Ligand SMILES: *[C@@H]1O[C@H](CO)[C@@H](O)[C@H](O)[C@H]1NC(C)=O
């Protein structure tokens with residue numbers, strides 16, 4: 254198969270936010286799909302490679318739905334099996350994400366998960382620290398699921414997608430470092446992108462052929478923090494990093510000639526929801542209400558918060574609510590189901 258340039262843009266969603274709602278159900282059976290998801294607290298569910306493995310009967314493996322997420326309620330990974338585009342498919346999902354992760358901990362330090370004490374934490378993330386993309390690939394994926402891995406998942410490269418969502422912690426740390434006179438944003442970003450590419454190369458060498466890369470959402474629209482003033486550096490750093498992620502996914506990459514790298518424009522998706530909140534049932538896009546920060550109740554209503562938890566965009570000062578995660582899951586589901594371009598093999602028969 255000759256790889257074609259892939260650049261996934263949320264054109265439909267941007268044109269009409271309501272188009273994120275269910276599309277027509279699939280009419281023909283799909284081959285079983287295996288997912289390996291890598292990421293930070295936006296994606297982490299506390300999955301352990303040592304626990305019950307994911308299977309087509311039990312797509313998430315462990316822990317039970319919705320997992321141990323940072324926000325308390327479901328994130329896009331735990332919601333994927335129930336998206337309308339994937340709920341007819343056989344799907345299993347290995348979620349290797351760890352809260353606090355950066356692209357490469359040797360370049361930008363990972364964030365210690367702040368919920369360490371009271372929330373229950375992914376056991377291996379806890380033991381090894383907030384694993385970066387580099388470590389999630391080297392210390393978790395390869396030893397467990399690589400060609401000579403300890404946990405055979407028997408994944409077929411043609412029907413296995415690797416999703417990578419990193420950059421949130423990187424951008425925040427880079428901003429802090431640059432403000433303190435420790436290096437330039439450009440130098441950090443170029444070093445991180447080299448590492449990002451090296452991690453993909455390791456996955457490629459292990460057989461990975463389909464990679465879905467999320468870019469960095471508009472962190473300049475996070476709720477204002479009491480501890481720091483808004484930084485004009487943040488959007489600049491995001492633009493730089495996202496533009497390199499776009500380039501990475503725009504052309505067949507010389508180092509991965511047989512791989513399909515697709516961009517999932519999380520920046521456009523978040524912006525679209527923030528700009529049209531009512532279309533998604535969201536009433537508060539600017540703040541976060543502390544009692545809602547970690548709750549198992551999407552419907553929770555606390556008087557001082559004004560509206561229900563699910564009507565907030567932000568669950569806390571950094572993480573979007575399940576309402577946002579659900580829209581994201583819908584978009585990811587459509588890419589994976591082949592409604593969007595993701596190479597020929599998966600959307601075939
Ligand atoms: C994977 O897909 C490619 C391109 O469609 C095809 O040539 C190859 O035989 C497939 N491999 C397997 C194991 O199905």
Ligand SMILES: *[C@@H]1O[C@H](CO)[C@@H](O)[C@H](O)[C@H]1NC(C)=O
Pocket residue numbers: 275336337340341
């Ligand atoms: C898939 O989702 C649709 C829409 O929510 C629902 O009607 C259908 O029952 C679901 N199918 C399965 C197999 O869960």
Ligand SMILES: *[C@@H]1O[C@H](CO)[C@@H](O)[C@H](O)[C@H]1NC(C)=O
Pocket residue numbers: 536537538539540541542543557558559
């Ligand atoms: C959004 O939520 C925050 C935190 O609860 C609150 O301070 C703010 O007034 C709310 N904004 C609107 C427009 O309701």
